[in-house]
Structures are given as structure tokens and as C-alpha cells.
Amino acid sequence: MQFPILSLILFLxxxxxxxxxxFPRESRRQMRLFACLVSLADLLLxxxxxxxxxKALGSFQFVERAxxxxxxxxxxxxxxxxxxxxxxxxxxxLSFLSILYSEMIEERAKxxxxxxxxxxxxxxxVFLALDLFLFYVFWEVSLVPMYFxxxxxxxxxREYAAIKFFLxxxxxxxxxxxxxxxxxxxxxxxxxxxxxxxxxxxxAAALPLQALVFWAFxxxxxxxxxxxxxxxxxxxxxxxAPTAGSVILAGILLKMGGYGLIRMSIxxxxxxMATYAGVIGVIALINIVYGSLVALAQSDLKKLVAYSSIxxxxxxxxxxxxxxxxxxxxxxxxxFSHGCITGALFLLVGVVYERAHHRDLWRFGGLAKQMPLYYxxxxxxxxxxxGLPGLSGFIAELLVLLGSFQMLHTRLMAxxxxxxxxxxxxxxxxxxxxxxLGPPKEEYAEFxxxxxxxxxxxxxxMVVVLLIGVYPQPLLGPIDAxxxxxxxxxxx
Numbered sequence: 001m002q003f004p005i006l007s008l009i010l011f012l013x014x015x016x017x018x019x020x021x022x023f024p025r026e027s028r029r030q031m032r033l034f035a036c037l038v039s040l041a042d043l044l045l046x047x048x049x050x051x052x053x054x055k056a057l058g059s060f061q062f063v064e065r066a067x068x069x070x071x072x073x074x075x076x077x078x079x080x081x082x083x084x085x086x087x088x089x090x091x092x093x094l095s096f097l098s099i100l101y102s103e104m105i106e107e108r109a110k111x112x113x114x115x116x117x118x119x120x121x122x123x124x125x126v127f128l129a130l131d132l133f134l135f136y137v138f139w140e141v142s143l144v145p146m147y148f149x150x151x152x153x154x155x156x157x158r159e160y161a162a163i164k165f166f167l168x169x170x171x172x173x174x175x176x177x178x179x180x181x182x183x184x185x186x187x188x189x190x191x192x193x194x195x196x197x198x199x200x201x202x203x204a205a206a207l208p209l210q211a212l213v214f215w216a217f218x219x220x221x222x223x224x225x226x227x228x229x230x231x232x233x234x235x236x237x238x239x240x241a242p243t244a245g246s247v248i249l250a251g252i253l254l255k256m257g258g259y260g261l262i263r264m265s266i267x268x269x270x271x272x273m274a275t276y277a278g279v280i281g282v283i284a285l286i287n288i289v290y291g292s293l294v295a296l297a298q299s300d301l302k303k304l305v306a307y308s309s310i311x312x313x314x315x316x317x318x319x320x321x322x323x324x325x326x327x328x329x330x331x332x333x334x335x336f337s338h339g340c341i342t343g344a345l346f347l348l349v350g351v352v353y354e355r356a357h358h359r360d361l362w363r364f365g366g367l368a369k370q371m372p373l374y375y376x377x378x379x380x381x382x383x384x385x386x387g388l389p390g391l392s393g394f395i396a397e398l399l400v401l402l403g404s405f406q407m408l409h410t411r412l413m414a415x416x417x418x419x420x421x422x423x424x425x426x427x428x429x430x431x432x433x434x435x436x437l438g439p440p441k442e443e444y445a446e447f448x449x450x451x452x453x454x455x456x457x458x459x460x461x462m463v464v465v466l467l468i469g470v471y472p473q474p475l476l477g478p479i480d481a482x483x484x485x486x487x488x489x490x491x492x
Contacts, residue, residue, distance in 0.1 A: 005052075006062050006078040009045045009088070010124050013038060013095070017117030020110060028109040032102065035113040039096040039120065046092040053085060055474075058481035060130070060195075068134070073184075073191040077131040082482030086336045086475055087127040087252075087259055093460065094251040094343050095120040098244035101347055101457040104354060105153065105242075112153060116244070119145035123252050127259060132180045132192035139176070139256070143169050146245065146253065154240040161233075161240035168233040172220035179216040182209070183268065198267040207271060214272035217265055218280070224257030225313050228286045238306035243350030246302070250309050251343035255335045258316040262328065262486070266320070270489045273323070277490075281321035281404075281413045287314025288420035296427040301352070301359040304431060305345045308385065311420055312338045312393075318417055319400040322410045323490040327403025328483035330396055333476060337384075337392035337468060344381045344461040348374070351454050352435075355447050361431065366440035367447070374450040375436050377458050382432055384465050386425040391469035397421065 016038030023031050053061060060079035068076045080088060098116065105112050122145065125138025143166065151162030184190050186202035203210035223230040234254075238246050266273050291310030298304035312334070319331030351374060352367070353359055368375040384391040387398075404414035450458075468475060 002062070002064075004064050005045065005049055006064050006080065006128055009042060009049065009092075010078065010121060010128055012042050012045070013117040013124070014121035017114040017121075020114050020117065023110060025110055028106065031109055031113050032099070032105075035099045035117060036096065038117060039092070039099050042120070043089075043092040043096045046089045049080065050085060050089060053080070053478060055477045056481055058082060058483075058485045068131075072133070073189060073193075074133045075131045075193060077134065077193065078128045079130050080128060082478035082480070083259065083262055083332055083486075084127045085478055086332060087255060088124060090255070090336050090339045091120065091123045091127065091252050093464070094247055094339060095123075097343070097347070097457045097460060098247045100453065101247075101350070102242075102244045103453055108152065112149070115145040115148055116248075119149070119248065123248075123256070126256050130194045132183065132194060132197075134192075135194075136173075136177060136180060140173060142253065142256070143173070146249065149245045150237060150241045153242045153245070156240075157236070158240045161236040164233045165237040168223050168230065172223035172230075175216040176220035179213045179220075182213050194264070201270075203269065204271065210269050211272045211275070214265065214269040214276070217260070217268070221257040221260035221265065222283075224260070225254060225287075225317065226257070226310065227283050227313075227317060228290060228310075231287075231291075231310050234310065235303050235306045238309075238346075239300065239302050243346060243353070246306075246346040246349075247343045250306070250346060251339035254309060254313055255339060258313065258320070258331065258335050261317070261320050262331065266323070266486055267489055274490050277321045277323055278409050281318060281410050284314045284317035284321055285413050285416055287311060287317060288417050289314075289423070292420045292423035292427070296423055296430075298427075299361050301361055301364075301431070301435070302346070302349045303359075304361070304427065305342060305349060308345075308424065308427070309338070309342050311424060312342065312385075314420065315397050315400045315417065318404055318410065318413060321413070322400075322404040322407045323487060324403040324407050325480065325484040325487040326399055326406065327410075328487055329476060329480050330399025330401075330403050332479045332483065333392075333468075333472065334396035334400060336475065337396040337465070340461045340464050340468075341381055341384045341393055344377075344458055344465075345385065347454070347457055347461075348378050348381065351450055356444065361434045364435040364441075364444075365438045366436070367444060368436035369440050370444055370447050371449045373455065377450065377455070377462065378436070379432060380462055381465070382428040384469070386428045387421050389469075390466075392465045392472070393469075395469060395472050 064078040068074045122142030129135040147166045295307035316331045319327040384393045387394045404410040
């Protein structure tokens with residue numbers, strides 16, 4: 001019998017969170033250390049999973065399947081492939097680094113770390129589940145802890161931001177649930193099994209219904225991406241969330257939307273996807289150009305990084321709209337790369353906010369001399385975000401542009417999307433100039449440079465961004481094996 005490695009990866013954080021509840025409330029340092037060890041153990045298991053994964057195979061591996069609710073056709077069905085493997089590793093990595101960074105949490109530390117570990121299980125479940133019922137359960141599980149993390153430990157307008165985040169995501173979840181039920185009742189016998197649904201194509205003969213269900217799924221995932229015009233919850237949630245919450249929001253939760261588009265929208269509804277790919281491509285372009293322009297106009301450093309996420313996730317949607325193997329490769333790699341880069345940028349925003357207690361770009365200046373180590377890390381991540389060759393942002397966006405340009409229906413879109421890269425370079429370099437260059441300001445003379453914990457939270461992300469930028473094949477190999485098979489389902 002195969003060792004249930006996926007179940008161990010999935011439930012270890014939740015089990016650790018439950019044990020955490022038995023810690024004395026005053027043992028804040030011990031709780032943080034325990035949460036760090038649990039998330040680190042999960043990360044090491046994910047790295048072992050990667051080492052054991054057969055990179056050349058595009059099929060599902062480490063399959064775990066057992067009846068759960070036989071009367072309803074529900075199964076406990078987990079597996080991993082080239083699409084989910086990078087997302088699982090990214091989730092474990094950012095969860096560990098976020099918990100490691102959260103040393104400043106003093107109030108309700110037990111609840112905070114418990115919710116973080118529960119959130120990690122919810123996010124991992126989304127990427128591992130191949131039963132729609134199980135997928136939906138984990139999708140909802142990941143919503144609740146983030147609502148409380150924003151609402152309890154967030155900024156002055158945290159209640160408003162948490163409720164807005166919850167309502168937007170819940171509205172998408174309801175639409176997804178309706179789509180899931182249509183697929184379920186279209187199957188004979190009724191089942192939630194994703195693999196069986198893909199093979200049977202139950203809505204292939206009912207194109208109007210397929211289009212309707214396709215858009216229900218699309219809206220649910222587009223809210224999470226977030227795609228225009230469903231993006232308005234994101235800046236509020238990011239600005240009010242605690243630093244670690246912003247890292248998870250940008251690094252993982254947004255990727256759940258892109259993951260859903262690739263995992264479900266393409267194989268479940270290939271005809272509808274081919275029909276409406278142009279519409280999705282136009283929305284992706286709006287994301288890229290509009291998100292970048294709005295980021296350029298921001299004076300709040302955290303809101304600038306938040307709007308930059310809208311622009312970068314537009315490249316994911318453009319790769320999906322292209323539907324080519326290369327475009328899908330770029331979309332998945334962009335999700336992983338963006339998670340690392342933007343997660344690091346939010347950590348960097350948190351570092352300077354803890355010292356200055358504001359994020360106003362026009363009030364900063366001259367920090368390069370006062371905080372040289374912090375300046376070097378920030379500059380590295382800013383260059384990665386704007387797509388400097390040799391770093392992961394470049395290769396991911398290049399693949400998306402190449403994959404989009406080779407397809408006739410997205411060729412012009414690929415040309416226009418380059419404008420987003422130019423604008424990104426403008427606002428990132430301008431941000432570096434305003435925050436770090438110029439004469440040092442007297443009010444920041446006592447600022448200390450990045451601490452060991454802060455550097456320890458950022459250094460792994462720097463290493464990953466550099467390694468993927470220089471040699472992407474170890475990650476791109478398994479991605480391409482799965483995406484090549486998926487692209488064949490589309491007929492443009």
C-alpha cells in the first residue's frame with residue numbers, strides 16, 4: 001500500500017493547529033516556535049514529494065482515493081500533477097515564512113497561529129483535491145480563517161475589508177456551487193469525480209448550458225484572481241490585512257483563481273473556453289494595463305504592491321486565454337513566480353511599516369544609506385517584479401507572451417501586454433527612487449536595518465526567484481508535461 005504522503009501534507013498543519021490550542025495563553029514564543037516547526041515539517045514533506053515526483057509524466061501521481069459518502073458519489077480523492085505540484089510547494093513555503101515573520105503578533109497569538117495553520121490546510125486541499133465536493137469544502141475552509149485574520153489583526157478599517165472580502169468570495173462560491181451541481185446531475189451515475197467529468201464531457205452536447213456553467217465557474221475564479229471588474233475587494237483587503245495575511249492573500253489565495261481556470265474551466269468546458277477565449281484575453285489585457293496604471297498612481301506603498309498583483313495576474317489570464325502549451329506553461333510559472341516576488345514585497349512593506357508606522361511614499365527618502373541590507377533586498381525584488389532577465393519574473397512573462405503571440409486570437413493582445421511590463425518598470429523604479437534615494441531624512445535616522453528574522457523570511461524567496469530565473473527547467477519540466485496534454489483539449 002502506498003504511503004499517504006498527500007494526506008500527511010494536507011492535514012499536518014490542521015493537526016498542529018489543534019495541538020496549539022492546548023498551549024498556555026501566555027506562552028506566545030513557544031506557540032510561534034511550534035507553529036513554525038509544524039509548517040517547516042510540512043514544507044520538508046513537500047520538498048520530498050517534489051524529489052519523488054516523476055517529472056516527465058503529465059498524469060496524476062501519488063493518488064489517494066477512498067469512498068467518503070457513497071450514497072452521493074463523493075470520494076476522498078487526492079492527487080498531484082505538474083499544475084498542482086508548484087502550487088503545493090508555494091503554499092507550504094509562504095505559510096512557513098509568514099509564520100516565521102509573525103513575531104510581532106502579541107494579542108490573541110494562539111488564535112492567530114491556529115487560524116494560519118488551518119488556512120494552510122484549506123489552501124493545500126484546494127490544490128490537491130480531485131473530487132468537486134472535496135474541492136468545494138477546502139475552498140470554503142480557506143475563506144473563513146482569512147476573514148478572521150483580516151478582521152481581528154488588520155488595520156483601522158479591518159472590519160469593512162474583511163466583510164468585503166468575505167462577501168465577494170462567497171458570491172463566487174455560490175455560483176461555483178451551482179455549476180458543480182449542474183455537472184453532478186449531468187453525470188450518469190452522479191459523481192463529483194473531476195477525472196470522470198473530464199472524460200465524459202457531460203455538457204458537450206448542450207452548448208448553451210455549457211456556456212452558462214462555464215461563466216458561473218469563471219466568475220467564481222475571476223473574483224479570486226482578481227479579474228476586472230471583480231477586483232475592488234483586493235486593495236482594501238491588502239491594505240488592512242496584517243503583513244503575513246497580505247503575503248498569503250497575494251501569494252496563494254489569488255493563485256486559487258488561476259488554478260481553477262486551468263484545472264476546471266479548460267478541461268470541463270473546452271468548447272466554451274475556445275469560444276470565449278477572446279473575451280477572457282481582453283479582460284486579461286485590462287488587468288495588465290489598468291492594474292499597472294493604477295499602481296503607478298498610488299502613494300501608499302502597500303496599495304501599490306496590491307494593484308501590481310492585479311497587473312501581474314493578468315498575465316496568468318492571458319496565458320490561459322491563449323490556450324497553447326507554452327502560454328499555459330507561462331501562466332503556471334507566473335503564478336509561482338508572482339507568489340514568491342509579491343509575497344516578498346509585502347514582507348518588505350511590513351518591515352518598513354513596523355519602523356515608520358506609515359506607508360506614504362512621499363514621506364520616505366534616503367533609506368538606502370540608513371538600511372543598506374533592506375535596500376538591497378527590496379531592489380532585488382523590485383527588479384524581479386519588473387521582469388529583469390535572470391530572475392523568475394522574466395521567464396514567466398516571456399513564456400506567456402510567446403505562447404500568446406503564437407496563437408492568432410491572442411497575437412495582438414501579446415503585443416499590447418508588453419505595455420504592462422513598461423509601466424511596471426516605471427512604478428517599481430519610481431518607488432525605489434522615492435523610498436531609498438536622495439538625502440537621508442532626520443526622522444528616520446534611528447531606523448535599524450533588517451533583522452535576522454526579517455532576512456530569514458526573505459532570503460529563501462530571493463534564492464527561489466534567482467534559481468528559477470537562471471534555470472527554470474526543474475520546475476518548468478513537470479509543468480510542461482501536464483500543460484501539453486491540457487492544451488490538446490482546446491481546438492482554436
